[in-house]
Amino acid sequence: MLDVQGLNKAFGGLRAVRDIDASFERGKITAIIGPNGAGKTTFFNLVAGAIRPTSGRILLKGEEMTGLRADLIARRGVARTFQTTALFDHASVLDNLIVGHRLRTRSGFWDALIGSGRLAAEERECRRKAEEALDFVGLSHIGNRLAADVSQDERKRIAFALALTTEPELLLADEPAGGVNPDETNGLAALMRKIVATGVTLILIEHKMRMVMELADKIIVLDHGEKIADGTPQDIRSHQRVIDAYLGADHAAAH
Amino acid sequence: MSVRLAITALAIGLALVFPFIAPNDYYLSVMALVYVNALAALGLNLTAGYTGQLNLAHGGFVAIGAYTVGLLTVDYGTPFWIAFALSGVVAAGLGFFVGLLSLRLKGHYFAIFTLCVGSVITLLIEKWDSLTHGVVGVIGIPAPPGLGPIRFDTSIGQYYLVLAFLLLGLFVMRRIVDSLVGRTFVAIRNSEDLAEALGIDLMRNKILAFVISTFYAGVSGALYAGYVRFLGPDIAGVSRTFDLLSASVLGGLGTLTGPVVGTIIVAWLTQYLQFLQDYRMVVFGPLLILALILFPRGIVGSLELWAARRKAMAEPRAPQAAPLAGASENA
Numbered sequence: 001m002l003d004v005q006g007l008n009k010a011f012g013g014l015r016a017v018r019d020i021d022a023s024f025e026r027g028k029i030t031a032i033i034g035p036n037g038a039g040k041t042t043f044f045n046l047v048a049g050a051i052r053p054t055s056g057r058i059l060l061k062g063e064e065m066t067g068l069r070a071d072l073i074a075r076r077g078v079a080r081t082f083q084t085t086a087l088f089d090h091a092s093v094l095d096n097l098i099v100g101h102r103l104r105t106r107s108g109f110w111d112a113l114i115g116s117g118r119l120a121a122e123e124r125e126c127r128r129k130a131e132e133a134l135d136f137v138g139l140s141h142i143g144n145r146l147a148a149d150v151s152q153d154e155r156k157r158i159a160f161a162l163a164l165t166t167e168p169e170l171l172l173a174d175e176p177a178g179g180v181n182p183d184e185t186n187g188l189a190a191l192m193r194k195i196v197a198t199g200v201t202l203i204l205i206e207h208k209m210r211m212v213m214e215l216a217d218k219i220i221v222l223d224h225g226e227k228i229a230d231g232t233p234q235d236i237r238s239h240q241r242v243i244d245a246y247l248g249a250d251h252a253a254a255h
Numbered sequence: 256m257s258v259r260l261a262i263t264a265l266a267i268g269l270a271l272v273f274p275f276i277a278p279n280d281y282y283l284s285v286m287a288l289v290y291v292n293a294l295a296a297l298g299l300n301l302t303a304g305y306t307g308q309l310n311l312a313h314g315g316f317v318a319i320g321a322y323t324v325g326l327l328t329v330d331y332g333t334p335f336w337i338a339f340a341l342s343g344v345v346a347a348g349l350g351f352f353v354g355l356l357s358l359r360l361k362g363h364y365f366a367i368f369t370l371c372v373g374s375v376i377t378l379l380i381e382k383w384d385s386l387t388h389g390v391v392g393v394i395g396i397p398a399p400p401g402l403g404p405i406r407f408d409t410s411i412g413q414y415y416l417v418l419a420f421l422l423l424g425l426f427v428m429r430r431i432v433d434s435l436v437g438r439t440f441v442a443i444r445n446s447e448d449l450a451e452a453l454g455i456d457l458m459r460n461k462i463l464a465f466v467i468s469t470f471y472a473g474v475s476g477a478l479y480a481g482y483v484r485f486l487g488p489d490i491a492g493v494s495r496t497f498d499l500l501s502a503s504v505l506g507g508l509g510t511l512t513g514p515v516v517g518t519i520i521v522a523w524l525t526q527y528l529q530f531l532q533d534y535r536m537v538v539f540g541p542l543l544i545l546a547l548i549l550f551p552r553g554i555v556g557s558l559e560l561w562a563a564r565r566k567a568m569a570e571p572r573a574p575q576a577a578p579l580a581g582a583s584e585n586a
Contacts, residue, residue: 069451070451071451071454071457080452085449088441088445092563109467111434112437113427144566
């Protein structure tokens with residue numbers, strides 16, 4: 001699905017991402033873990049096109065997408081959720097989601113001016129997509145609530161719903177379970193399994209190790225911008241460098 | 256919704272009968288100029304309010320529209336309505352190129368850059384004597400000629416002319432901001448990073464908003480030229496942009512009618528404070544601050560938020576839905 005070859009990103013003298021090679025399989029869940037500052041979010045920014053790599057290649061389904069603008073990458077089917085989702089607080093949850101499907105529509109200024117039939121049809125389609133996504137993440141009952149009034153867990157789900165309205169094939173989730181309680185973490189894990197079951201490939205950055213170990217098919221470990229290990233959760237748990245760099249001896253002993 | 260419709264009908268009705276209840280022509284001319292400014296504020300609100308790009312050159316584009324009409328009619332003998340039609344196009348055309356350049360900058364940098372663009376426009380008008388008449392200004396602009404039986408050389412005719420354009424401007428703006436196009440603008444204001452990740456072409460949409468906005472500025476300037484019939488370089492001044500902006504903020508930036516409401520309130524407030532002469536800003540400033548403390552999202556914005564809350568509260572809440580299979584078992 002996604003292949004990354006020799007990816008580098010330097011911010012001045014700081015090499016935030018160094019020579020990363022990785023491939024991500026279709027329909028699988030891959031977790032990227034590592035200490036703070038390991039380059040995880042930078043890696044996401046590179047794949048999503050928010051920043052350009054210093055060198056290296058990014059291929060989506062074998063097609064070159066290195067250096068493409070973020071909006072064009074989104075159109076090719078890559079969606080992402082952010083650590084904090086910037087919702088428009090004074091609009092309803094559903095209103096926040098309607099724009100998500102915009103990238104699959106073509107209406108422009110002239111359609112708006114004359115009130116074209118195409119625009120009306122596309123607006124209906126966007127609303128339908130938003131409702132569908134909201135239903136998928138289990139929040140159809142709060143569609144009319146103001147975005148300012150939703151809980152952290154709901155906000156995380158809305159972030160997924162927003163990503164889903166773009167009809168992604170690859171979803172990058174940055175700390176999808178950050179700041180929610182253990183019950184809600186389980187709920188979000190279930191949601192991610194449900195998303196992957198529809199054929200979406202998921203890559204997530206997460207610090208909650210119990211969740212990562214249960215959820216991920218594959219784990220990639222970054223430290224100081226370098227990939228220090230990748231493999232199944234089983235491999236990673238017993239990997240000495242990962243234990244030293246990130247997990248700590250306690251975690252390894254606990255399992 | 257029906258409340259909103261009733262308010263709209265009432266407001267339009269009031270505006271229509273105003274010439275018959277106004278004590279004299281002075282009130283009419285104040286109100287007509289309010290509408291001209293409100294039209295410019297509508298445009299400013301599209302970039303600054305809906306799209307989140309604080310364009311401080313807006314007054315400059317109003318001036319460009321006004322000078323387009325003034326110079327074409329006075330110096331080149333162009334028929335008024337042809338010059339009028341060109342004013343929006345010229346302003347929007349220049350807006351396209353200024354936007355192309357300035358919208359590469361984000362946030363404060365964009366605001367500062369456009370502030371400079373505004374100053375450059377003022378200076379150009381002031382110094383380019385051979386084209387703009389410099390500080391002497393453009394004198395003797397014709398009043399808008401009548402169309403058929405309708406005449407615009409009376410104060411009532413002028414009043415209805417600018418009112419018609421304001422209503423048309425509101426109608427078109429409503430179409431834009433209520434559509435997917437408007438939602439796209441709001442998404443950009445909300446978070447550029449998120450908007451981009453959702454596949455929105457930032458540059459293209461920002462330029463679109465900027466061009467529409469400068470078109471409004473140009474038409475507003477043309478109406479101003481036809482109404483006041485004299486132009487000086489001060490009309491491009493940055494302080495005029497800030498007047499439009501503060502009125503829009505008071506009324507509600509990023510709401511459809513906020514700029515209009517704000518412009519009307521500010522104009523009448525300034526009229527009532529006339530007797531204080533130069534000290535009126537001493538009263539006006541604190542009043543504006545007080546209003547913003549009470550209505551941080553502007554008058555219309557705060558009302559809309561209140562209405563949205565009420566609507567959300569009125570929704571029957573599903574009793575703690577657990578729609579995800581597995582969610583509850585895992586818990």
